[in-house]
Amino acid sequence: MIRQTPLTAGSVDTRYPLYVYSRQSGKWLDLVFGENYSEADLKPFELDPERDFHFLPPVFLAHSFADEDVPIEESEKIKNGTLVSELFTVRDLPHDFDTHTAGAEGRMAYDAAIRFLQEIKKNQ
Numbered sequence: 001m002i003r004q005t006p007l008t009a010g011s012v013d014t015r016y017p018l019y020v021y022s023r024q025s026g027k028w029l030d031l032v033f034g035e036n037y038s039e040a041d042l043k044p045f046e047l048d049p050e051r052d053f054h055f056l057p058p059v060f061l062a063h064s065f066a067d068e069d070v071p072i073e074e075s076e077k078i079k080n081g082t083l084v085s086e087l088f089t090v091r092d093l094p095h096d097f098d099t100h101t102a103g104a105e106g107r108m109a110y111d112a113a114i115r116f117l118q119e120i121k122k123n124q
Contacts, residue, residue: 053081062109069095
């Protein structure tokens with residue numbers, strides 16, 4: 001993955017292995033912040049429960065309660081802080097459950113997203 005010049009564009013094959021490695025090894029934060037990061041380095045990226053996300057456009061969120069990458073509370077904070085949003089949830093599925101569009105939950109997530117967008121368009 002180390003190259004002579006920064007990788008700024010390319011196929012998924014050129015970037016995805018880094019994501020998989022960082023996720024499997026648990027080194028995501030080390031790779032982003034360096035090995036000696038502190039809690040202060042992470043603070044700007046935290047979602048405070050009281051944060052006002054009203055500046056966001058309508059937001060559709062899909063989340064699994066069993067997400068191993070992002071706690072469900074993060075999606076709940078965004079939903080609660082936005083004016084127009086919908087949170088679609090599933091249980092016992094991995095982070096990327098919605099990539100499995102052949103599965104019932106993946107299809108249901110996309111159907112819910114389409115309904116959400118249609119409702120937004122109808123109300124404009």
